[in-house]
Amino acid sequence: MGHKKLVRFAAIETFPNVLQYPEGMAGKWAEFFGNGNELTLELACGKGEYTLGLARMHPQRNFLGVDLKGNRIWAGARKAIAEGLKNAAFLRILIDGIEKFFAPGEVGEIWITFPDPQLRTGKAKKRLTHPRFLRRYQSILKPGGKIHLKTDSPNLYGFTMKVCAMYGCNVLDSTDDVYAQPQINDELQIKTYYESLDIAGAARVHYVCFTLPQQLPGTELDALLQQQLFEDEQPAG
Secondary structure (H helix, E strand, O other): OOHHHHHHHHHHOOOOOEEEOOOOOOOOHHHHHOOOOOEEEEEOOOOOHHHHHHHHHOOOOEEEEEEOOHHHHHHHHHHHHHHOOOOEEEEEOOOOOHHHHOOOOOEEEEEEEOOOOOOOHHHHHHOOOOHHHHHHHHOOEEEEEEEEEEEOOHHHHHHHHHHHHHHOOEEEEEEOOHHHOOOOOHHHHOOOHHHHHOOOOOOOOEEEEEEOOOOOOOOHHHHHHHHHHHHHHOOOO
16 A cells, blocks of 8 residues: 555544444434434545535535545545535445444435446446445435436446336436536536546436335346346447
C-alpha cells in the first residue's frame, strides 16, 4: 500500500464522521447523528460527492456514504468536516453484508451512484441491483423506500430495468439520458468524479428510481434471470 493511502487510512481512524465495520450499530443511527431524521444511504459512494451534495441540499435529513475503499472515503469525510456538515457521515464496510449494520426499516432511501457495472455476465451477482442485493436492502429499508440508480453503463441500466420487471418492482421514474430531459431534478444534477470520467464511453447518463414489492420473489427466480442474461448479453457472433 502506498504512503499516501497509509496516511489517509490513519486519518480516517480519527475522523468522527467515519465508522469502520462498527459493531452494534443496527438501530442506533439516530443516536449517532443526534436526531431522528430520515436516513439515506449512498452505496459505492467513492469520494462521497452524492452524500455531500444531498446533505447540503437537505439539511433536515441524514446521509451516510457506504464504501469499502478508505482512501476514497477520506476525501468525502474530510470535506464534510471542513464544511461542518453534521448530517453527512461515512461507513466503511462490504456492501455484501450491509443488513448487519441497520435495523429493519431504519433506512429511508438508497442511492447507488456510478457503481462498478460488473459487465461480465458471470459476475452479474455482484451488480448492486441484482436481486441478492435487493433482498438485503429490503431488510433495512422502510416500506416504500426508494432506490435510485444513476449510471453511465447502458448494460447496468438495462439489467436493472429487467430485474424490476421480473421481480415486481415499482418503477417510479426512468430515463436513458438524464441530461436530455427538459427539466432535471436538482438531485440528479449532482455529479460524481466517476461520472466525469465517462468510463462507459456512452456520453449519456441513465437513471431509474424504483421501490421494492412487499415481498421479493425467492431465489428460484434468480436462475431464470441468469439464464436470460447469458442469452441477452452474449456478444453477437
